[in-house]
Amino acid sequence: MQETISFTPQLGASTIAQLLWLVPAMPIVASGVIAVLKQPKRRTASALAIGSLAFSLLLALVAFGHVLAGWAHGAAVRDTWNFTWLQFGSTNVDLGWVLDPLSAVMLVMVTFVGLLIFIYSTGYMAHDQNYTRFFCFLSLFAGAMLGVVIANSILLFFMCWELVGLTSYLLIGFWYQKPSAAAAAKKAFLTTRVGDVFFLLGIVWLFGQTGTLLFYNNGAGSIEPHALLGLLLERSAFGLTAAGAIGLLIFAGAAGKSGQFPLHVWLPDAMEGPTPVSALIHAATMVAAGVYLIARVYPLMAAGALTGGTTTALTVVTWVGAFTAVFAALIAVAQNDIKRILAYSTVSQLGYMMAGLGMGGVAVGMFHLITHAFFKALLFMGAGSVIHGCYEEQDVRRMGGLKSAMPATFATYAIGMLALCGFPLLFSGFWSKDGILEAAEHFSVSKGPFYMLVFGALLTAFYMTRQVSYVFFGINRGSKNAHESPKSMTVPLAILAFFAIALGAIGTPAWPWFRAFIENRNVTFEGSGFNEPGLYALMATSTLVVFLGLGLGWWLYGNKSPQADEPDVLEAAAPLPWAWLRDRLYIDEFYGMTVIAFYGWWARVADWLDRRVWGGVVSAVAWAFGLWAHLNRFLDTNVVDGSFDKSCEELSTGGGLLSRMQSGRVQTYLRLLALAVVALAAILIWSSRS
Amino acid sequence: MSVVFYFVAGLSVAGALAAVLLKNTVHCALALTLAFAGLALLFLELDAQFAGFAQILIYIGAVAILVVFAILLTRGSETPKDGVFSRNPLVGLVTAAGIFAVLGWAVLHSTSVLPGPGGTPAAKPNVTVMDIGNALMGRYVLPLEIVALLLTAALIGAVIVAMHEKERAR
Amino acid sequence: MNPLTGYLLVAALLFAIGLAGALTRRNAILVLIGIELMLNAANLNLIAFWRYGPHPEALTGMMFAIFSIAVAAAEAAVGLGLVISIHRHTHTTDLDAMNRMKG
Numbered sequence: 001m002q003e004t005i006s007f008t009p010q011l012g013a014s015t016i017a018q019l020l021w022l023v024p025a026m027p028i029v030a031s032g033v034i035a036v037l038k039q040p041k042r043r044t045a046s047a048l049a050i051g052s053l054a055f056s057l058l059l060a061l062v063a064f065g066h067v068l069a070g071w072a073h074g075a076a077v078r079d080t081w082n083f084t085w086l087q088f089g090s091t092n093v094d095l096g097w098v099l100d101p102l103s104a105v106m107l108v109m110v111t112f113v114g115l116l117i118f119i120y121s122t123g124y125m126a127h128d129q130n131y132t133r134f135f136c137f138l139s140l141f142a143g144a145m146l147g148v149v150i151a152n153s154i155l156l157f158f159m160c161w162e163l164v165g166l167t168s169y170l171l172i173g174f175w176y177q178k179p180s181a182a183a184a185a186k187k188a189f190l191t192t193r194v195g196d197v198f199f200l201l202g203i204v205w206l207f208g209q210t211g212t213l214l215f216y217n218n219g220a221g222s223i224e225p226h227a228l229l230g231l232l233l234e235r236s237a238f239g240l241t242a243a244g245a246i247g248l249l250i251f252a253g254a255a256g257k258s259g260q261f262p263l264h265v266w267l268p269d270a271m272e273g274p275t276p277v278s279a280l281i282h283a284a285t286m287v288a289a290g291v292y293l294i295a296r297v298y299p300l301m302a303a304g305a306l307t308g309g310t311t312t313a314l315t316v317v318t319w320v321g322a323f324t325a326v327f328a329a330l331i332a333v334a335q336n337d338i339k340r341i342l343a344y345s346t347v348s349q350l351g352y353m354m355a356g357l358g359m360g361g362v363a364v365g366m367f368h369l370i371t372h373a374f375f376k377a378l379l380f381m382g383a384g385s386v387i388h389g390c391y392e393e394q395d396v397r398r399m400g401g402l403k404s405a406m407p408a409t410f411a412t413y414a415i416g417m418l419a420l421c422g423f424p425l426l427f428s429g430f431w432s433k434d435g436i437l438e439a440a441e442h443f444s445v446s447k448g449p450f451y452m453l454v455f456g457a458l459l460t461a462f463y464m465t466r467q468v469s470y471v472f473f474g475i476n477r478g479s480k481n482a483h484e485s486p487k488s489m490t491v492p493l494a495i496l497a498f499f500a501i502a503l504g505a506i507g508t509p510a511w512p513w514f515r516a517f518i519e520n521r522n523v524t525f526e527g528s529g530f531n532e533p534g535l536y537a538l539m540a541t542s543t544l545v546v547f548l549g550l551g552l553g554w555w556l557y558g559n560k561s562p563q564a565d566e567p568d569v570l571e572a573a574a575p576l577p578w579a580w581l582r583d584r585l586y587i588d589e590f591y592g593m594t595v596i597a598f599y600g601w602w603a604r605v606a607d608w609l610d611r612r613v614w615g616g617v618v619s620a621v622a623w624a625f626g627l628w629a630h631l632n633r634f635l636d637t638n639v640v641d642g643s644f645d646k647s648c649e650e651l652s653t654g655g656g657l658l659s660r661m662q663s664g665r666v667q668t669y670l671r672l673l674a675l676a677v678v679a680l681a682a683i684l685i686w687s688s689r690s
Numbered sequence: 691m692s693v694v695f696y697f698v699a700g701l702s703v704a705g706a707l708a709a710v711l712l713k714n715t716v717h718c719a720l721a722l723t724l725a726f727a728g729l730a731l732l733f734l735e736l737d738a739q740f741a742g743f744a745q746i747l748i749y750i751g752a753v754a755i756l757v758v759f760a761i762l763l764t765r766g767s768e769t770p771k772d773g774v775f776s777r778n779p780l781v782g783l784v785t786a787a788g789i790f791a792v793l794g795w796a797v798l799h800s801t802s803v804l805p806g807p808g809g810t811p812a813a814k815p816n817v818t819v820m821d822i823g824n825a826l827m828g829r830y831v832l833p834l835e836i837v838a839l840l841l842t843a844a845l846i847g848a849v850i851v852a853m854h855e856k857e858r859a860r
Numbered sequence: 861m862n863p864l865t866g867y868l869l870v871a872a873l874l875f876a877i878g879l880a881g882a883l884t885r886r887n888a889i890l891v892l893i894g895i896e897l898m899l900n901a902a903n904l905n906l907i908a909f910w911r912y913g914p915h916p917e918a919l920t921g922m923m924f925a926i927f928s929i930a931v932a933a934a935e936a937a938v939g940l941g942l943v944i945s946i947h948r949h950t951h952t953t954d955l956d957a958m959n960r961m962k963g
Contacts, residue, residue: 665955667884671782681793732904738910745900776886783883793876854948
């Protein structure tokens with residue numbers, strides 16, 4: 001692989017940018033090859049998948065290095081490589097890919113975490129019959145997700161986005177014989193579809209307004225200043241500009257994929273899929289695609305913001321994110337399935353990311369996304385290890401005491417949990433969450449999101465402590481003794497745990513490298529970064545909140561290990577609110593009553609229409625045809641045949657009549673002759689008179 | 691128009707009518723003979739003596755006799771049961787009337803061709819038998835020969851037709 | 861009325877009478893009688909025209925009439941022979957009964 005790293009500022013494409021398509025292409029090709037492999041060839045399948053993703057990781061690192069080098073030399077790197085795919089008259093359908101800091105970090109994260117999960121899956125799915133199919137779908141997913149990351153054309157983005165949704169469906173419903181899994185897959189697909197409809201509307205509107213599908217195109221792209229100016233001038237409904245309206249439509253799509261309220265209902269059900277799937281798709285990558293989308297079109301969302309202020313679109317994003325964060329955290333408190341707790345935690349953290357984007361900008365939201373990817377994947381994989389070790393048990397009330405039975409899993413899980421809670425200073429989660437809280441504190445519209453997010457942090461610490469106490473502490477309430485997982489599963493856990501700690505270093509105020517990298521600024525390590533006003537107060541607040549949550553959780557649950565049939569401590573204290581939370585605040589039931597019921601009614605109406613009205617029309621036409629056929633037959637038999645027969649008869653009769661002239665008698669003939677002669681003579685004489 | 695003409699003409703017409711109308715066939719034949727005679731007189735009146743005598747000789751002398759013979763040989767003297775006229779004589783009568791009407795009308799209206807009223811415009815022709823003989827042997831020899839052939843054929847034909855047939859072997 | 865007209869009228873009358881007889885009588889021999897009358901009427905016509913025509917010395921009319929008489933005689937002979945022959949087969953001379961040629 002030859003490439004040249006150039007240091008000149010470019011709007012053109014370097015070689016690495018031109019070859020960027022290889023990054024998603026390798027896993028997709030691997031998926032295609034695995035699809036035609038026979039079932040027993042398991043090692044070939046996993047080798048192909050892991051190999052292709054490793055190759056993509058290598059390329060991603062090279063690309064990242066290229067961008068890093070450019071940044072280090074103070075030259076902006078935003079390489080695009082666009083081409084026209086189709087042409088309709090004067091309209092061009094362009095595709096292309098972009099290499100800039102945002103896509104570079106995302107590429108590295110996706111390939112790296114993906115690779116670790118692929119390796120983990122070889123151990124987790126070792127006993128599964130459909131091992132080959134699993135890696136086929138995983139590879140396809142990886143390729144599609146990477147396509148989303150590098151897409152410079154909103155159409156290519158959407159195509160890969162849909163492909164991601166498809167592979168998510170295939171992977172959630174991997175064990176399709178289970179009705180719950182098939183239903184969960186369908187639910188996921190349909191719910192994200194609702195979001196995608198709005199997304200498509202946004203795409204169409206954007207294309208119609210700006211005339212281009214490309215994000216960046218030497219100043220002519222749809223989110224570059226020239227186009228944005230045009231969008232801001234255009235007014236639409238509710239006092240929004242076109243930019244705002246399009247931004248909201250696109251956010252609707254992102255909300256579907258990233259499980260924001262009210263389209264979050266599919267994410268907890270998606271836990272029906274195998275744990276590697278949950279780790280990869282529903283923690284690290286696919287759900288992050290929504291956040292990535294908002295980050296990608298951030299110029300559009302932020303267009304028109306006055307200094308220090310914000311736009312309507314971003315305000316909406318913030319409020320939805322903040323609300324989702326609290327909402328999901330509340331529900332997570334009352335769940336008993338180990339994966340479901342983590343699923344709601346993911347929804348909550350995605351809300352944090354959206355709020356971070358809305359209030360703090362791309363860097364703030366993306367930093368939390370990156371750190372979250374690592375520790376959430378770690379947590380899911382740890383949960384998978386636990387489930388594997390407890391012989392497919394998933395209820396936390398039937399686990400316990402695994403601290404000593406599965407030490408490696410416990411250690412890594414604890415690191416992940418502390419990172420998620422935001423344990424101060426050591427863990428990356430603290431720094432990324434604090435970045436968001438800081439932005440929330442300075443949010444000009446309202447302080448509401450700040451309080452909500454702080455409350456959410458409290459709840460996060462609380463429910464994670466509850467979960468860890470149930471699972472790892474206390475006595476073993478399971479039926480059998482648990483065993484530690486194989487190396488193929490624990491080694492990726494360790495690697496991820498390392499990054500869960502280490503990534504914090506690039507986001508501290510002392511050395512805000514990540515932010516600088518994304519926003520293309522210079523950065524130096526300086527301790528005085530901590531001297532920002534209010535920063536210490538904020539750090540103290542969040543530390544306090546975290547310890548409060550941890551303490552509360554330990555105090556309530558600690559080493560107590562209640563049995564499965566005993567009510568939870570909080571349940572005993574406040575049964576009704578507990579019931580609401582446990583039943584997920586009845587959102588699914590609400591949808592069932594309204595949307596699904598309506599849909600069922602509509603389907604019945606359509607069926608009635610089809611059978612009675614259209615069917616009736618068809619039957620009527622058929623009946624008319626039958627009638628016509630009968631009429632034709634009647635006509636044919638009676639009129640046509642009849643007339644024919646009649647005419648033959650008449651002919652015969654006429655012949656009979658005429659034959660009477662041939663009487664055989666001479667005198668008759670004589671008479672006729674004489675008559676003829678008379679007539680002729682008369683005519684001749686008469687005509688000669690003149 | 692002399693009285694003779696009217697008388698003879700009347701005789702002929704009467705004879706013709708009788709020939710056609712009488713019931714007894716033999717009477718019809720005899721009336722026919724009368725008609726022939728009347729016609730012969732008319733020929734004589736027209737200064738066609740040869741024709742008149744030929745008429746008497748052939749028609750009265752041969753044809754009429756032949757008719758009588760035929761009647762006798764076919765039992766024509768017996769009156770038929772169903773009447774002598776055919777079932778619908780109207781057509782014949784109308785046709786004949788029509789013919790007479792047409793011919794009469796033609797004759798009466800052709801005044802330009804015919805000589806005017808008054809006496810005989812044309813001179814009486816002086817025709818001798820020798821003239822007729824000369825004409826027959828001269829100018830009209832071919833028709834004469836053909837008629838001879840015709841008469842021979844008729845003779846043979848009549849004989850054959852009227853001959854008793856041989857009984858065919860069954 | 862000039863004499864020619866008279867003769868022509870008489871001839872026409874005789875012809876009509878002959879035709880009537882030929883068409884209405886049942887007996888075959890009477891049909892032949894009618895035919896003879898018609899021929900005679902024609903002869904009368906011929907002779908009348910010969911007499912009052914432009915060139916009586918050419919003897920055309922006379923010749924015509926003589927030949928007509930000859931042919932009439934031949935025809936009468938053959939015809940009557942036929943009638944006799946038919947009578948021998950069918951024992952009748954009734955024309956109404958002879959319809960073996962009926963179509």
